[in-house]
Amino acid sequence: MRACATALAVLLAMCSWVEGEVATRRWRPLAVQGAKTLRFDLSGLGAAARVYRADLVLARSGAILGNEDDAMVKVEVVPASGAKPLPLRGPWFDRLDATEAVRAACRAPRAQTVEFIVKACPKGVQEATYLDVAFEGTAENVPPAVKGLKALHRGGLTFVTWAELDDPFGVKTPTLDELRAAVKQLDAAKQVRYRIYRHAERIDARSVAEAELLAEVAPLSGYNPRGVSTDHVIHQRQLRAIEDGLYARSIAAEPFKVAPDSPEMGALPVRRLAIEDGKPLPPGVGLYVHHPAKPGRAFYAVVACVDGVANMRHLADGAALAEPVAEEAGPGQPVLQNAEDLKVFYDYPGQRLHYVQWCAPPLANLPNQVHNWSAYVPPAAAGNDPLALGIYFHDWRGLYLRPRWPHARDQVLIATADSPWPSFGYGYHEALGTLKAFSEGVVRDYTAARIDAFVAWARKRFAIDPARISCHGLGTLGGTAALHYAFRHPDAVAWVVAGYFDASPATCPPAIKSGERELKTHLPQMEAVWGKREWDLKTAAGASIWKDRDLTAWVRAHPTAALPFLSIGAGTLSPVWSQQVPFMKALLEVRQPFIAEFDWGGSPPRYGPDYVRRDKPMPAVHPDRMEFATRNYWAEAKVLYSPGGSINTGLSWEPKSVVDTSERLEIEGRFGGAVTIRNAQRFKPKPGEKIAWTLDTGRREANRTGEAVADEHGLVTIPGLGQGKLILTRAGAPSQ
16 A cells, blocks of 8 residues: 555656646846846746746857957856856857756745856957746747647658748749848847757647757748858859840950859849758748657657747647658758759760758757758769769859869769858868857867768769769868868878968968968968967867878878879969978878979869779879979979979870789889889789889880889889880789
């Protein structure tokens, strides 16, 4: 009998919280008590109220980037009672957890007020700060319940959709300016947010108190404003130029001068997102995409919230799922949005497909992040032969839907919009877009990780030949990203085409002298995402981000690495010339395969050689002659006007005729210097081993023979080679 009574008492204690409904309310601070004091009158909450959750939402006047001193300042707010600082609440880290402080205030015998001291909050706006509380009580003036809730899971992504309370556009497609204005107008009238809940049990008016609040979603979430591209601006310009001769002449000098913040962007249409290939969401539908951390079954609910008052009372089937969703963990798969038609006069034959990749940690620092991609698919994709895969990294103009780049007939060319934080092919600090300080976290490889995920998907989707993956980019953003991403996978990427890249950000000056002009460099943009260089912030592995990105030092420290073949373009007056020269010298010193071309104004990199394969040997050539070697723009890496020069631009070889066995290697081509064989798959001499070599020129009297000794790394170098078939054999191997 006593056991039954005890069990009943435990059950009643567990269920006591369900006696009342869950209500929410928002409080604004009372009249300012001081520049650093926030005081809230909670008398309407009721004495001894059961508080489930309280969030202190601190407003800021603008985002804080890593190149600002404020980025290192930790937000610190403490209750006036002198307790510990309020912790940040994940996963968005845009608010502070004030639950215990509000509970304490409700237990106090005196007037129910709660007071906080703001010790530090850079760019804080006190007037826009508020306190949201969820408690047991009766909600008043609740907004209408959400209708039409659906949840679809596919490959690691759960797509949650619902009918929004307001739909200002209907079937009309808004422009980017119209969409932004509509969001602003909606918030000015009343702040509507949709709270997304997830729970292991069915969510109703009482169990919602135990459900996990995943996010607060703003109105018009079914649109894809990040999908609006500068490519669309150029397309509109070209169409207009056909009809308007005066306009055509006005843009003739710089038709492609555009930036993501160009005013013309605002006039472009914004498409609705598709969560099934090629099927945009219907008008008036909101969207949130969740990445489950582990497989299982989950219920979802969406609650409308207006100015802090949420409708937690009406959670019928239209606002809460009656059946759970079966979920699995994983990065998810990109979803086809549409085929882009950007043709004016000419475009490469094939299709330009626009995809969206939804990311969350560890592929982004926040959940529900939309990243746009393009994939150029050539007609050859309809055949049975595997295709090459090119990864293109755009420059500061943001042109990714139609890269201004050669499109090979047998290559799928993919490109992503590097936004909202341009990150040079690596990633950014986890504090960006949150209340975290840069002093509290690390720089993570979010961008590279999400590219890895997209590439893994593309390799399966388009039947890619894994030996023919390449990276391409131009400029201090795109060229740097192409090179740095390729070095992330030196054993998987076959070749790289990069121009005006920064191989050593740690040595990048804030400005350079170019003739009589002083030119600012891209250092502030790097510091914006990695923190000021003087702070020397760390990666997740604990290394300095600036030392970690030093590819020149990496090349020298890894002489045996089988790097991709590099095609480099540069200019001796460019902001990155002083970083590029040491990098090229390092490649020559350790005998890595590359070609380079440069002049004073800047030479774009040569496209290719596109026949390079990751599974075939490559010749690394140290040229016999470099006429510019003693000139100070090379010898001292001086940024100045010059006649330029080139390295190995005459190099070519025939991969199809390569012989690579354990005893013999043959490679035919035009070399022009000392040749070191790199990336051999089977011909691997031991250090100190003697290797017989022959250069068959096709003319017996011009043939050359000799013997070489493999160095301490097992690499074999043959000096002074011109054109012909180079044959290497190990001792005792049969001659042919």
